[in-house]
Amino acid sequence: MRGLVRSVVRRGAPSVWVRVVGLFHVRNVARASNLRHSKDMDVIREGKALDLRTINPRIVAAEYAVRGELPTRATRLQRVLEAGGPEAAALxxxxxxxxxxxxPQALGNPPFTYHRRVMALCDCPDLAAAMPNAETERLFPADVREAAERILRSAGLGGTGAYSDSQGVSVIRQDVAAYMNARDGIADGSPLAARTEDVFLTNGSSGAILMLMALLSGVNDGSVALRGEGEGAHLGSMRPGILIPVPQYPIYSALSTALGIEALHYHLVEDQGWAIQVSELSEQVREARRRGIDARALVVISPGNPTGQLLRPENVRELVRFAHRERILLMADEVYADNVYLSGQKFESFRKVLHRDMPGNVQQELELVSLYSASKGLVGECGRRGGYMLLSPGIGREAREQLLKLASIMLCPNLGGQVMIDCVVRPPQPGQPSYDLYAKERKERYESLKRRASRIVDAFRSMRGVQCNPSEGAMYAFPRITVGENALEAAKRAGMPLDTFYCVSLLERTGICVVPGAGFGMSTGQRTPSDPPGVCHFYLRTTILPPDDKMEHVIDLLRIHHEEFLQKYPLPNPESVSERRS
Structure with missing residues (x-):
């Protein structure tokens, strides 16, 4: 490992090591103002080596609202409840x-039995042998034992306690490739078929996103030609840019800030079910290049987070053509592929549309990376940190080599997450001993999530001044909430944005922790031409994950709080607002 690091530095490679492991290079030396010269001219540090004067300002500027101010407040309240006493009784x-x-599992959603049994045998192979035969067959039936033994053979001596190959255990990557080909209807002999070497296992999809964005963060020194440069286009050094949806999962903006990438926000169209307009993407790219920014990648999340929208095949085709035409990387964030609740609609991946609907040159040239995670879907094994990315044929040799170098620097993804990924992509099959229980649990999990998605959207739609598009997939609802402008004035007096003010009120009155819409890039407290006089609106995101037996109570609390809030900050004309509710 040390030799690898020395060789990377010695060859003068780009600052990938500094950016990812270091985490991010501090270029602003002037900020290190806690140094002074002593009388004998030695430099002496005053204060901490790490404080806001010395920490990389990009890290300080990065925000991640999903674990921001509201969850911090929620944790404090939980500690008060756990401590008991008068303060807890007053809540x-x-x-x-x-x-x-x-x-999901933090809210009581159970794991799949098959997954946990394979995990147990991979971590402790002697378990099955230590039990009576009848007990072994009950807890660790033959397909569970076969799955664990197969993974351990490929992992080699040391099993889940040893480092694997940097890209991940070979047989697991092989299973991922087979799964993706089957999912997307791509035959093994097809030029677009996934191969073992196209798969990188990662620590959740977040690990893959970090690796890709580290590669995207270099400055274009002019050696890369840009097609279609118009008048005013910059031909010299260009800063990197990435097209990110608004609303969006905030890891993309946070990493853009931290890595010095320009976030080029494009807006999902709420009135069209949060669809993507390619015309806006094209304008963003043109305008960015005029400003000296090289738009290098497009992030698309489907099913959407936080919106829950499912992109239709025609929209996917438009996006594929756009990315190919502009020669930019298409990052397909498809971690919610199994969470589609819309009747009559099925998830169709970018790879499937690329294979089925695009000519051969586009299939071979498009730079597409497909992202997946065991944290989401129906699995919800967030703590395992299992994920992967699949590279399309259009990802060139040089990029693959640099991704492998990055993976090598970080040694390997964790083995528990890798095992969980194999359980997801190679589940029990009909006729195997674990199949009936697995199929039953999977059906129950899916139907429960679909039911909860519908219930919470219906609840929001029943509230005064609230609009909410259907949750077609994923794990979230993203309502638009309209309130009187007097609420905005109260929020300003409290020193908070309006969406935060509402969400803090919800937390302190009910114990329900949600995320303000601004955390996903949405404006708050604004008026639009469609708003009646005297009102303004904001957004919030909530998961649909409270279990069935608690969901009605959560919905009741959401309704009660909203009515209390409107009584305190009334709408000037409730009838006109309610008429606009969809």
Whole structure:
């Protein structure tokens, strides 16, 4: 490992090591103002080596609202409840409900039995042999034992306690490739078929996103030609840019800030079910290049986070053509591929549309990376940190080599997450001993999530001044809430944005923790031409994850709080607002 690092530095490679492991290079030396010269001219540090004067300002500027101010307040309230006493007794609720993050098992959603049994045998192979035969067959049936033994053979001596290959255990990558080909209807002999070497196992999809954005963060020194440069285009050094949706999952903006990438925000169209307009993307790219920014990648999240929208195949085709025409990387964030609740609609991946609907040159040339995670879907094994990215044929040799170098610097993804990924992509099959229980649990999980998505959207739609598009997929609802302008004035007096003011009120009155819409890039407290006089609006995101037996109570609390809020900050003309509710 040390030799690898020395060789990277010695060859003068780009600052990938500094950016990712270091985490990010501090270029602003002038900020290190806690140094002074002593009488004998030695330099002596005053204060901390790490404080706001010395920490990389890009890190300080980065924000991640999903674990920001509201969850911090929620954690403090939970500690008060756990401590008991008069302070806890004074709170108007007895538990904190974390609806701020897609963390299913933290809210009581159970794991799949098959997954946990394979995990147990991979971590402790002697378990099965230590039990009586009848007990072994009950807890660790033959397909569970076969799956664990197969993974351990490929992992090699040391099993889950040893480093794997930097890209991940070979047989697991092989299973991912087979799964993706089957999912997307691509035959093994097709030029677009996934191969073992196209798969990088990662620590959740977040690990893959970090690796890709580290590669995207270099400055174009002019050696890369840009097609279609118009008058005023910059031909010299260009800063990197990435097209990110608004509303969006905030990891993309946070990493853009930290890595010095220009976030080029494009807006999902709420009135069209949060669709993407390619005309806006094209304008963003043209305008960015005029400003000396090289738009290098397009992030698309489907099913959407936080909106829950499912992109239709025609929209996917438009985006594929756009990315190919502009020669930019298409990052397909498809971690919610199994969470589609819209009747009559199925998830169609970018790879599937690329294979089925695009000519051969586009299939071979498009730079497409597909992202997946065991944290989401129906699995919800967030703590395992299992994920992967699949590279399309259009990802060139040089990029693959640099991704492998990055993976090598970080040694390997964690083995527990890798095992969980294999359980997801190679589940029990009909006729195997674990199949019936697995199929039953999967059906129950899906139907429960679909039911909860519908219930919470219906609840928001029943509230005065609230609009909410259907949650077609993923794990979230993203309502638009209209209130009187007097609420905006109260929020200003409290020193908070309006959406935060509402969400803090919700937390302190009910114990329900949600995320303000500004955390996903949405404006707050604004008026639009469609708003009646005297009102303004904001957004929030909530998960749909409270279990069925608690969901009605959560919905009741949401309704009660909203009515209390409107009584305190009334709408000037409730009838006109309610007529606009969709």
């Amino acid at each position: 108007p609720f007895r538990e904190v409900t974390y609806c701020n993050i897609g963390n």
